[in-house]
Amino acid sequence: MDRKTLIYYFDLITVLTKKEIKVRYKNSALGYVWSIANPLMYAIIFYFVFKIVMKFNIKEYSLFLISGLFPWQWISNSITGGANSFIGNASLIKKVIFPRFFLPLAQVLNDAFHFIVSIPVIMVFLLFYHRVPSLNWFIYLPLMLIPTFLIAYGFSLLVASMNIFFRDFQYIIGLIMTLLFYLTPVFYDMSFVPKKYKNLVLINPFTPLITNWRELFMHNNLNFTNYALSILYSIIVLVIGFAVYKKLQVRFAEVI
Amino acid sequence: MSETAIEFNHVQKIYYLYTSIGFKELLLHPIKYRREKRKRALIAINDITFSVKKGEAFGLTGPNGSGKSTILGLIAGVLKPDRGTIKTNGRIAPLLELGAGFHPELTGRENIVLNSIILGMTKKEVEKKMDEIIEFSELGDFVDQPIRTYSSGMLARLGFSVAVHIDPEILLVDEILAVGDENFQKKCIDKMMSFKKNGVTIVFVSHSTDQVHKICDRVARLEKGKLLSIENA
């Protein structure tokens, strides 16, 4: 790839991401508020239900919830929002030829950005529990961003492409994401899951990812088996996503 | 001088009507799905061969549904042929069509930036040309309004202005003049004439025989996806 192409790709990504922010939130300040309010709201609900009503025995449960909900929100927004990233840009797809895989990419980058700027909120909670982020973060955080980004992008490419051909797919995605949310240890711990069902939770590609985000936020550490697994999952998802995109994108303009 | 800008070689384009068959069918009855898909195929372009020289203005005429817009989509590269080959040579402007182009929620100005960058301009180049584009469009203060508030003529103005300012080598025009007022139509035709002089290739679709003959060097007549004739205008 030469310099000119790189500059083109860079400009394209910036202008598409900016557009994404503009179109979705009208302005970016409110977008920030939403990206924080939403997981916090869920944290409060789960805290009430599981800690206060059901009396779950997890230490520092609010921290536990938050450290899982924020990364989950990134993934989940990228996938459900990503589903519309081609359909929502129908006019561009129909009239101009350009690498269309940049459209869901812009969406995922936008969600990634919102996740990153919400990390200070997580830090505030940590401090509240007298925990201090260690220097490990400087290495582990970027390391974690990679598989999370790849898996979010892979899935959103996949669903965005399918969504053009099957409009009912959008509703199925919502359903699947809800299912996956409950199959991911976001508000419970892996150790709670009966042996019989452990595999069900473990083959979920988001499990090692969320578990590791929590490990990082709460214990300044990473589990390397889980890390390797999440890299593996994310690459598989990305490869599938791209294959489906490549096969379907030929007919995007006429079906959209 | 007689370089080829566009070359169609036995091109066929088939449309499948996917949307009538859902995801459920694909999962539950994959075989029936394939059969249905084949049954609902429509041959929009059938075995078409022609070439357009660099700097030539080529007209496409024919009744509604004869495949004119499909040919433009194929040239632009947004549609892919099912059979045959298409070769193009040079930077292609966005397809100029009726109806909402661009992104409805963005302002005219933002759409200009978005479109120009997608088409390969750098940010600096866009900034340099911005005033010129806005002036050509004569949109005035409307350029800072979201384009969902535009009339169809205003959309056409915006589309045409962007397309002609990205230094295209191939310009594809699909009936957009029809919604422009007289003043703007004249401006567009003048611009196309000057483009022609500068070696820009134009493919022009219109139902107005007058306009086609005024602008084009050669005119192709289509019917039901077949090329009936190509004549000198």
Ligand SMILES: Nc1ncnc2c1ncn2[C@@H]1O[C@H](COP(=O)(O)OP(=O)(O)OP(=O)(O)O)[C@@H](O)[C@H]1O
């Ligand atoms: N996206 C699409 N999906 C399915 N069929 C399509 C699609 N676009 C066009 N067609 C069909 O292909 C044929 C050719 O359409 P096309 O739009 O190329 O005609 P046209 O010559 O531009 O007509 P008009 O003068 O009305 O603009 C028509 O029968 C139309 O129904």
Ligand SMILES: [Mg+2]
């Ligand atoms: Mg048409």
